[in-house]
Amino acid sequence: MNRLVVVSNRVADVQRSTQAGGLAVGLADSLRQRGGVWMGWDGQTLKYEEEPEPRIRKIGAVTQATIPLTEQDYAEYYLGFSNSVLWPLFHYRLDLVEYKTAFLEGYRRVNAKFANALVSILQPEDVIWIHDYHLIPLAAELRQRGCKQRIGFFLHIPFPPPEILAAVPRHRWLVESLLEFDVIGFQTNTDLGNLQHYVEDHLGTEITEGRIKVGEREVIAGCFPIGIDVDAFVEMAERPNDEVQIETHRREILGRRQIIGVDRLDYTKGLPDRLRAFARLLELYPEMRKSVALMQIATPTREEVEAYVDIRKELEALSGAINGRFADFNWTPVRYIHGTVPRDALAALYRASQVGFVTPLRDGMNLVAKEYVAAQSPENPGVLVLSKFAGAAEDLHEALIVNPYDVDDMARNLCRALTMPLEERQERHKALMERIRKHDAKHWLDTFMAALEKGEIKNAA
Ligand SMILES: O=P(O)(O)OC[C@H]1O[C@H](O[C@H]2O[C@H](CO)[C@@H](O)[C@H](O)[C@H]2O)[C@H](O)[C@@H](O)[C@@H]1O
Numbered sequence: 001m002n003r004l005v006v007v008s009n010r011v012a013d014v015q016r017s018t019q020a021g022g023l024a025v026g027l028a029d030s031l032r033q034r035g036g037v038w039m040g041w042d043g044q045t046l047k048y049e050e051e052p053e054p055r056i057r058k059i060g061a062v063t064q065a066t067i068p069l070t071e072q073d074y075a076e077y078y079l080g081f082s083n084s085v086l087w088p089l090f091h092y093r094l095d096l097v098e099y100k101t102a103f104l105e106g107y108r109r110v111n112a113k114f115a116n117a118l119v120s121i122l123q124p125e126d127v128i129w130i131h132d133y134h135l136i137p138l139a140a141e142l143r144q145r146g147c148k149q150r151i152g153f154f155l156h157i158p159f160p161p162p163e164i165l166a167a168v169p170r171h172r173w174l175v176e177s178l179l180e181f182d183v184i185g186f187q188t189n190t191d192l193g194n195l196q197h198y199v200e201d202h203l204g205t206e207i208t209e210g211r212i213k214v215g216e217r218e219v220i221a222g223c224f225p226i227g228i229d230v231d232a233f234v235e236m237a238e239r240p241n242d243e244v245q246i247e248t249h250r251r252e253i254l255g256r257r258q259i260i261g262v263d264r265l266d267y268t269k270g271l272p273d274r275l276r277a278f279a280r281l282l283e284l285y286p287e288m289r290k291s292v293a294l295m296q297i298a299t300p301t302r303e304e305v306e307a308y309v310d311i312r313k314e315l316e317a318l319s320g321a322i323n324g325r326f327a328d329f330n331w332t333p334v335r336y337i338h339g340t341v342p343r344d345a346l347a348a349l350y351r352a353s354q355v356g357f358v359t360p361l362r363d364g365m366n367l368v369a370k371e372y373v374a375a376q377s378p379e380n381p382g383v384l385v386l387s388k389f390a391g392a393a394e395d396l397h398e399a400l401i402v403n404p405y406d407v408d409d410m411a412r413n414l415c416r417a418l419t420m421p422l423e424e425r426q427e428r429h430k431a432l433m434e435r436i437r438k439h440d441a442k443h444w445l446d447t448f449m450a451a452l453e454k455g456e457i458k459n460a461a
């Protein structure tokens with residue numbers, strides 16, 4: 001087996017249980033099993049003139065190689081082009097795109113830095129797997145430095161339709177950079193279809209049976225939905241957690257149910273309408289008052305980008321208003337937690353919640369949806385209420401699928417989830433477990449590697 005070299009903006013400690021962000025979680029779950037090298041940014045910003053050598057650290061079967069960025073890199077590449085241009089654009093939010101030429105320059109500069117660091121550690125037989133929108137030009141940079149290895153790319157976020165993509169300057173360059181990879185992987189068939197439309201409309205070529213002709217080369221483009229390590233998550237959820245158990249016991253005595261939401265505090269996650277839907281539930285079904293509460297964990301993220309400051313203010317005001325309107329001296333309808341919770345504590349919280357409420361306006365996959373399912377007790381499972389615009393909805397048909405823009409639809413489905421008979425809950429949960437087991441972290445890694453190493457495309461979806 002060739003050595004696998006994974007590259008992503010963020011590198012996680014594969015042995016730590018706290019990592020907010022699905023990319024870190026999904027990759028850690030996969031790499032722990034196969035081993036290899038994981039290269040990326042160390043999360044630090046430093047002043048330097050000359051690019052530092054990558055820092056090497058061995059953690060179990062994984063060798064981490066990390067580099068720092070400068071303040072300017074962080075502002076232009078990470079906050080700028082990655083998170084103020086590509087992130088909103090790829091999530092269909094043209095209204096939030098803030099394009100500046102300096103952002104693009106920073107993006108190209110940091111991709112060149114990544115390439116310099118990478119060539120210093122690469123071996124001829126390596127296979128390289130690059131992740132996410134931060135690093136789209138990296139294959140081209142590596143080829144310019146003479147790399148001959150196979151290079152794959154996986155996009156963790158949605159790929160937008162051509163009408164949206166074409167609104168950003170240099171969109172053709174972006175897609176041409178993407179076509180420098182040997183394999184391009186997407187989360188869903190919708191994303192793959194959007195690339196298909198772009199190459200047809202703008203490049204006059206097409207994807208035929210998962211392959212695109214680019215000059216003399218053939219590029220594979222496929223759908224590889226990311227998954228979790230299901231058994232490890234089930235084990236985590238079953239592990240006793242005293243604090244959660246005491247709280248659950250109290251709720252059981254009072255006959256109260258809990259709806260849970262867990263997200264980075266991102267405008268793509270649909271949080272304001274989620275809170276409004278919960279308030280609508282209490283309005284439409286007064287019998288639900290004092291019998292159910294919403295726990296929303298909102299993890300801080302990208303706080304220097306203005307759109308993220310706005311969403312935080314909006315949510316704080318909304319949860320305050322809902323509590324002000326409905327709370328009683330012994331019942332708080334919304335528990336809003338602005339912080340990061342370790343993944344093992346999350347597992348226990350999911351298990352203790354009767355509804356998993358996952359309503360992004362647009363999301364690459366959404367691992368929280370899969371984790372919620374894995375955490376349930378098969379004898380008395382909770383119900384997943386899932387946005388039709390999460391990548392996970394392409395597979396998780398037995399969830400209650402909702403429109404995250406339609407507050408009434410979400411409220412009705414919350415009520416349906418809270419009153420669903422045990423037998424139906426068990427049937428839906430069984431079917432969902434089969435699906436998340438079929439498309440788990442190992443399947444994601446194996447199918448992508450089969451495409452990258454052997455040129456095989458199985459329909460992963
Ligand atoms: O690294 P940050 O800027 O702090 O952001 C965290 C990560 O967010 C995004 O995650 C995506 O990947 C998940 C796993 O494939 C997927 O389930 C989710 O729908 C995506 O939003 C981002 O793509 C990562 O690069 C970030 O590290």
Ligand SMILES: O=c1ccn([C@@H]2O[C@H](COP(=O)(O)OP(=O)(O)O)[C@@H](O)[C@H]2O)c(=O)[nH]1
Pocket residue numbers: 017018019020021022023025262263264297299339340341342343346365366367368369371
């Ligand atoms: O406080 C938190 C919030 C989130 N997560 C984890 O972060 C990941 C979020 O991934 P998802 O795909 O749902 O969304 P993303 O944040 O990547 O857009 C999941 O594995 C969560 O369990 C966590 O460990 N602690």
